[in-house]
Amino acid sequence: MSSDAMPIQNVLVGGRPWVQTLHEWVITVDHKRLGILYILYALTFLVIGGAEAVIIRIQLMYPHNDFVSPQVFNRMFTMHGTTMIFFVAMPVLFGFANYLVPLMIGARDMAFPRLNAFSFWLSALGGFLLYFSFLGGNGLYGAGNAPDIGWWAYSPLTSRAFSPGSSSDYWTIAVLVSGFGSIGTAINLIATTLCLRCPGMRLSRMPLLAWLNLVMSGMALIAITPLSAAQIMLLVDRYLGGHFFDTQAGGSAALWMHFFWIFGHPEVYILIIPCFAFMSEIVPVFSRKPIFGYPVMVAATVCIAFVSMSVWAHHLFTIGMNSYANSFFTVTSMVVGIPTGIKIFNWLGTMWGGKIQFKTPMLFSIAFLFQFLIAGLTGIMLASSPFDWQLSLSYFVVAHFHYVIVGGILFALFAAFYYWYPKITGRMLSETLGKIHFWLFVLGFHMTFDVMHIPGLLGMPRRIYTYEPGRGWDTLNLIVSIGAFIQGIAILAFVANLVISYWKGDTAGNDPWDAWTLEWSVSSPPPAYNFASIPTVASRRPLWDLKHPEDPDSRYE
């Protein structure tokens, strides 16, 4: 008990019981607290999903290794994929959107605070259900098992003949439930950005982060719907005698593939567009210049959103579509590279002529640009369908999408953590630990994912629990695994930084980066309901106008 607390009966000064604090967090409808809950929830699953990746990599260090059985290996890659996409990437991005969008558009909360809380708890329930399969996967038969159907859950592996018990049902319901949560958040973000902007903030003055999350939410509404429909159809197949995907009764395996990927490919953009949003806030601030070509950035994002809805079958080039379909999906997949390229050039244009400050968020952003460039170029290779007939389903494609998800999304997220952590906690993250984290992670990342392309070119398929010696894959896989361990150590440095800086970090103040958007105008952490009086803005960079009254942006827009 702190000696500052005054011993007056029934009145507690200097601290409340932790149960009460916990209760407040559980029943909260505050967008900032829900944002933090989303982020903590995702970080927990990041560590779990990362541990699964490490198990996969230990197994693949040597040919004919028997660290885990094939059954366990198959569960591990299924859980790793599902966890990382649905219970790490989605919630952490929704967490940042929840926290930042109202602050950046000058609103006091999201449009529907209760729906917001409901969405979060649905997502949380989804993650819990998925992992409960370890205990209850075999239902009434007793012992549990995680699903081993791959994160695409291709039919007919999910039919009752090949997936007895309930483990695949936990997968289905977990994804279905968290999908409803995502739809709720998407509706909420759309309503918030369209209805709650502060006076003067026209759509054309909205920070790019808000714009891009608006586009992402629109995509989530469109893309998650077919996935949810397919999950329900799958449950009908398994329990009500439907034959949508049950091939033994004449169902169609290809139908599931189309349902899954018409969600799955837009999903990639649902994840990467909020990361573009982080880049579009962080790169300008650390280059000390406004974003280059704001209207084009918005247009390119909307363009990506539309085109990305028509590229899904490039995941299906090997299923024997006719040459016209293959040509169509080749051209759409290549076209989506054009607006994406425009974005990269615009970030370069933002840096061009600036005064770049190499703080940790900017280091992660520069690495993002470099890695996202490579990921885009290997994407072009995969879009060329004949080339894809060789690369698809191999370790090349695994390397490619980890380049997008780790090299792109995760690096952008780290940049966002280092950039907004001071706002969220009031403390700066340690620059020293941050740089250790950055360089270790860059080293581990490139050791793992640069090298991983090559076994794919040498014919190594994905999702194999072991491989034959003498194919030229052995040394490469060992290097890949060592890189994975280095990434694991880097993540520990990151978590240590988050924890230590929370108590020991330098005090941040309102505006540690000398930035220009509205969230930096309030205290760190922001007060309840954000703004004592709703601000009025006259340009895209309200704080620039405030700091440079002699040369405000509002004069040029």
Added chain:
Amino acid sequence: MRRTKNSITLSAFQIFAFLFWSTAGAAEPATSSTGLTNIFAPESTPARSIFHLSMFVLAITAIIFVVVFTLLVYSVVKFRGRRADADREPAQVYGSTQIELAWTIIPILIVVVLFLATARVIHAVQDAPKPATAIEVTAIGHQFWWEFRYPGLGVVTANELHIPVSDPARPKPTFLKLLSADTDHSFWIPQLAGKTDLIPNRINEIWMDPFRPGIFLGQCAQYCGTQHAKMLLRVSVDSAEDFDAWVRSQQQPAIQDEKAIAGRRIFETTACINCHAISGTAANGRFGPDLTHLMSRVTIASGAAENTTENLRLWIRNPDAIKPGSLMPAMQLGDADLDALVRFMETLR
């Protein structure tokens, strides 16, 4: 002009790749199969068309990479913040229509070129007419092995596909019809053709015309269940005479060897015949591989083990020791029965 670009990237890439797989190969014995599944060592027309296209795509992407990477490094180095003028903000530039138009139009042109090059290869590989001389094979994917049927020749075999060399003067390509008996699989021999999936209730097709005799390796590329990893694939490309000889021997019924009659009795009176077929006996199951000419194959368990007496014995006694999760049950035979059964298996030449 295009050829030069191709060969430059090719050599750069090969140096890079060589560094890796030379280190990988150094530790391997002389019988090493390193490079036997390399997509950049094509030995058949579809694989070679893909290879040429991939070199073109690699060249274009390499150029894009060099340009953008140079710009990135240049701006990071040139525009890094200096202490001297830390308190002055740089010129605030909001955009430039001309520059933005340029970096929109140039990528559009690149996409047009890449698409046309790709469409040509799609058409050449997918819409190639089937000549009358083509060998037809039906490949059926099973958990976790391959069934090959040659309907025109009356041959049925498993896991090791035999096809003839195709002489460019008198082409004799092989056209495979791809089917699945259970889950999705994918047929992939990187040196001969790109992969194509085997999907239940669907008929896919793939073709190849190998340039030279030899062994080509591959494996199932689409996750199909527990033992997806050991669903290996082996293609023996034979000269015309060797192929004809192989077909003739495969067309024969199983050899009836009186010395192995005890083993044959065991085979015919246990559950073996539920899943396996041996022509000329009562066994006509189709869940497992046809064993009529088992000893003509180099491997068992879909490539998971060499076809030796010890491995055969172990496989029948406890399949999980070789391939945990395979659908073959342990047969629970006594040692004497096991020996007799293996002796019978070894007569199936």
